[in-house]
Amino acid sequence: MLNDSDRFSDVDIIHRVINGDVNAFEFLLKKYREHVLRIVSRHIPYQETEEIAEDVFVRAYQSLPTFKQKSGFKQWLSGIAVRTCHDFWRKQYRSRELPMSSLSEKHQDWLEHTISDQSSDSFNEHSSQKEARELLDWALERLSAEERMVIELVYLEGLSVKEAGGLLGWSTANVKVRSFRSRKKLEKILKKSMEKKGEEA
Amino acid sequence: MKPFKENDEKLKKALMVAYHAKEKAEVGEGWQMKVMNRIRNLGPLPEQTDYFTLFGQAVWRFAPAACVLIVALTLFLVKLDFIPEYELLNSLMSNPAEFTLEQLFPV
Numbered sequence: 001m002l003n004d005s006d007r008f009s010d011v012d013i014i015h016r017v018i019n020g021d022v023n024a025f026e027f028l029l030k031k032y033r034e035h036v037l038r039i040v041s042r043h044i045p046y047q048e049t050e051e052i053a054e055d056v057f058v059r060a061y062q063s064l065p066t067f068k069q070k071s072g073f074k075q076w077l078s079g080i081a082v083r084t085c086h087d088f089w090r091k092q093y094r095s096r097e098l099p100m101s102s103l104s105e106k107h108q109d110w111l112e113h114t115i116s117d118q119s120s121d122s123f124n125e126h127s128s129q130k131e132a133r134e135l136l137d138w139a140l141e142r143l144s145a146e147e148r149m150v151i152e153l154v155y156l157e158g159l160s161v162k163e164a165g166g167l168l169g170w171s172t173a174n175v176k177v178r179s180f181r182s183r184k185k186l187e188k189i190l191k192k193s194m195e196k197k198g199e200e201a
Numbered sequence: 202m203k204p205f206k207e208n209d210e211k212l213k214k215a216l217m218v219a220y221h222a223k224e225k226a227e228v229g230e231g232w233q234m235k236v237m238n239r240i241r242n243l244g245p246l247p248e249q250t251d252y253f254t255l256f257g258q259a260v261w262r263f264a265p266a267a268c269v270l271i272v273a274l275t276l277f278l279v280k281l282d283f284i285p286e287y288e289l290l291n292s293l294m295s296n297p298a299e300f301t302l303e304q305l306f307p308v
Contacts, residue, residue, distance in 0.1 A: 017246065018246055020245040020246075022240060022241055022244070022245055023237075023241075025237070025240055026233070026237050029233060029236060029237065030233065033228070033233065037225060037226055037227075037228065038225060040226070041223060041224070041225045041226045042220070042221075042223060046223075046224060046226055049226035050226060050228055050232055053226075053228070053232075054232070054235065054236050054239065057236050057240070058236070058240060058243070061240050061243065061246075062243070062246070064246060065246055111212075114211060114212055114215045129218065129219045129222045132215055132216060132218070132219030133219040133222070133223060135216075135219075136219055136220060152220070155213065156216065156217050156220040156221075157220075158217075187209070190212070
């Protein structure tokens with residue numbers, strides 16, 4: 001049996017919401033809930049996901065009158081989700097307390113092991129994904145909010161420069177420059193942590 | 202150990218795997234109700250008055266009439282054989298009211 005969100009197109013529902021039917025927004029919320037949660041989960045710490053996803057839908061609701069049908073609602077909503085995550089990191093970094101913790105020995109070991117001469121499967125064989133994720137979070141913490149978002153979208157998610165630009169609301173040239181610089185900075189951070197370990201040993 | 206750059210792809214792959222393995226948050230019906238309550242509290246969306254768009258619409262509504270008027274006036278003037286400079290000079294030269302140039306343009 002078809003429900004309302006199947007029978008009506010996104011545009012029909014958006015028109016209803018704009019014309020004052022606030023409850024119609026629930027169809028959009030239900031339809032795109034998983035999509036938004038998937039985006040937010042990738043960029044935001046687990047415990048903050050619910051709140052940020054909530055903010056995404058509230059922002060989407062408030063911005064509905066500005067929605068242009070050019071790109072489709074899903075793409076438009078994805079942009080709002082990515083920019084909300086970006087705003088979250090901007091706020092977080094502003095209130096960040098220094099100094100930040102240094103990389104633990106087990107993470108340094110993981111890094112050394114991964115970039116050592118062993119087979120490419122070494123990661124799966126010898127290291128836990130938990131350590132890798134913690135190392136990644138540690139390194140991303142040392143970047144700015146902009147650098148973090150661009151690294152995640154271009155370098156880790158494999159989006160094209162154009163796609164990342166569309167989501168962040170940046171020009172293609174801006175994404176290119178920032179992704180290059182961010183990648184260099186990330187490389188430098190990881191390299192430095194390796195050197196530190198070498199000095200200690 | 203190989204130089205850092207040579208192992209970049211290897212590290213990238215490992216970090217990508219870790220990045221994508223991150224647990225996806227699950228939310229219940231309670232969350233959806235909470236979001237809808239917040240949205241209901243915001244109330245219906247205000248009708249947007251986009252003055253620029255309204256101005257544009259008003260201007261374009263009169264565009265065909267303005268075009269017709271311009272064409273009609275042009276045809277009328279062509280038919281009259283009206284040349285502004287010639288008409289002005291003619292009026293000065295013929296001087297029907299016996300005015301002199303000095304009287305017309307006092308120094």
